Amino acid sequence: MTDIPSKAPITDPMSSGARTRRDFLYIATAAMGTVGVAASIVPMIAQLEPDKATLAAGGPVELDLTQVQAGQQVVVHWRGHPIFVVNRPAAALKMLQNPKLVERLSDPQSKEFQQPQYAQNWHRSAKPEYGVFVGICTHLGCIPLYYPNPSASAPVSDWLGGYFCPCHGSKYDLAGRVFSGVPAPYNLPVPPYRFVNDHKIRIGENPPDSHFSFESIRQI
């Protein structure tokens, strides 16, 4: 496998230099309206609203998980990033452990530093049923689309369920693990988060025993 730099070059997007990953991210953000329409079947519910000062400071946001039914995904925003929160039913968890899927993944054991230690496991999460990911493709920054169900033909042939990036065809499973042979080099990042209780998570805050720093992940 070709060596990949730890960070793609980031330059001033207003300068006249060559296009960078961040330039593409700006374009992708501008195109989110279209993506939002295409993904309108995905429930979008509001998180418990933090106050404006908390949002401005990029502080934690909370989500009531009772609003996320099995098989559904919701998107909340933290530090300006879309955060995917998915409730994975038993069949989806079984698929995540299926050798037919695992053998097709680039980093099935999450060895690259793209998640906190409490998500370095086969389900890449603090609890198996709930996945929490930064919804930004690790190739050039598009927003991957949610296709949870296996399909023979959609969005591509022999689909096993997960996320599909429409920009250049990168594929991730329902744990945000990237497939081999696609443009995206890394698994989707996992933000810091913790369970406040059985039904509520706080995104942007580690459990008390963790010192995970989101700034030190390999790539967002």
Ligand code: FES
């Ligand atoms: S941005 Fe290129 S495949 Fe996602």
